[in-house]
Amino acid sequence: MSEDTNSPGGALSNPTRRTVLALGAAAASTVVTIRPALAQTAGSVLNCEIPVPGPQAAGQHIAADGSLVSPGTPGAFAPPARPITGEEAKALLQRGMTPPGMDSQSAQAYANYIRRLQSGMSGFTCYASLQMPR
Amino acid sequence: MTGPVYAADEAGTVRSVALDGLVALYHAPSGMTHIVAPPAPQILEALRDGPGDARAILERIAALYEIDDEAGAGSIEARLAELEAAGLVRRA
Numbered sequence: 001m002s003e004d005t006n007s008p009g010g011a012l013s014n015p016t017r018r019t020v021l022a023l024g025a026a027a028a029s030t031v032v033t034i035r036p037a038l039a040q041t042a043g044s045v046l047n048c049e050i051p052v053p054g055p056q057a058a059g060q061h062i063a064a065d066g067s068l069v070s071p072g073t074p075g076a077f078a079p080p081a082r083p084i085t086g087e088e089a090k091a092l093l094q095r096g097m098t099p100p101g102m103d104s105q106s107a108q109a110y111a112n113y114i115r116r117l118q119s120g121m122s123g124f125t126c127y128a129s130l131q132m133p134r
Numbered sequence: 135m136t137g138p139v140y141a142a143d144e145a146g147t148v149r150s151v152a153l154d155g156l157v158a159l160y161h162a163p164s165g166m167t168h169i170v171a172p173p174a175p176q177i178l179e180a181l182r183d184g185p186g187d188a189r190a191i192l193e194r195i196a197a198l199y200e201i202d203d204e205a206g207a208g209s210i211e212a213r214l215a216e217l218e219a220a221g222l223v224r225r226a
Contacts, residue, residue, distance in 0.1 A: 021199035023173050023209035030171040031216045093224075115224070118163060131164035131221040 048129065049083035052110045054122030064105075066112025077106040083123075089114055090130045137188050137207070140214050141226035142181035148222070150175070164221050177213055178222060185226035188214060 053060050053068055060068040061076040069076045080102055084092070091097040093114065098107040117124045142148075149160040157175045159168045170178075173195065180186065180194035188210040195201065195210075217223040 018198075018200050020202050021173055021176060021195065022202045023206070023213075030174040030213055031220045031222070032169045033220050034167040034169070115163070119165065128164045128166075131161075131166060 048086040048126035050086070050089055050114055050117070050123030050126050051083045052079055052113055052123075056122070062106075062109045062113050064109050064112070066109060066114070066116045068113075077109045080106070080110060084110060084114070086126050086130060089127065093130065137211060138214075139185050139187045139226040140181060140191075140218070140223045141185040142178050142223050145182055148178070159222065161222060166221065168220055168222060170217075170222075173210075174213055174217060174222075177210065177217065181223060 052062065057068050059071065061071050061073060061078055063069045063073065063076045071078070080099070082101075084099055088097075088099040089111075092099060092107055092111050096108075096111075098104045102110070114123070114127050117127045119128075143161070143163060147162050149162070151158045153169070155171070157170050159170060159175075159178075160166075161168065176195050176199065177191055180191045183194060186194065188207040191214075192201070192207050192210050214223060218225070
């Protein structure tokens with residue numbers, strides 16, 4: 001593994017050689033996604049729920065960037081009164097639609113929280129399945 | 135005129151392996167693996183410098199590569215749409 005491991009273009013880019021890069025036709029696809037077994041759950045995915053925050057962080061508030069902060073932190077938002085459903089999360093993340101009963105600023109903070117979910121956190125599987133291309 | 139501004143996830147969230155001209159990307163937040171062809175890896179690399187629209191991304195790429203294309207920013211827009219659909223970039 002080289003130090004470029006975390007850098008998608010690192011293995012290809014070489015500023016000193018001035019490699020010729022063809023941008024290609026607008027219609028030519030350049031991304032192929034390998035679906036994990038999780039994709040098979042796509043049918044039921046929109047019924048899943050994402051607690052904001054997860055049970056381990058109950059009582060924490062959500063800063064605008066999605067991080068968890070103590071209640072009373074300026075600019076942070078109280079958690080929603082109910083979990084956000086998969087369908088709502090998808091509409092929120094992809095089209096910026098605020099879930100019913102929430103205000104748009106809080107919803108953006110919740111969206112950023114959802115984007116930060118990592119494997120093992122409550123709601124991650126739901127979020128990951130939302131990422132599956134159609 | 136500026137187009138939509140896109141951002142990529144932080145560098146540590148994506149692992150990449152070069153595959154003879156293609157690049158395999160493992161996107162940890164979604165658990166998905168993507169195989170991408172140029173110029174997709176270069177677009178993601180350009181976004182490591184911060185969010186940008188297609189024109190800004192093209193300028194960053196042009197600083198490193200000879201661009202062999204007339205469509206320019208239009209091609210970048212099309213690639214960004216694909217990367218967005220794959221969850222590798224998002225609107226900033």
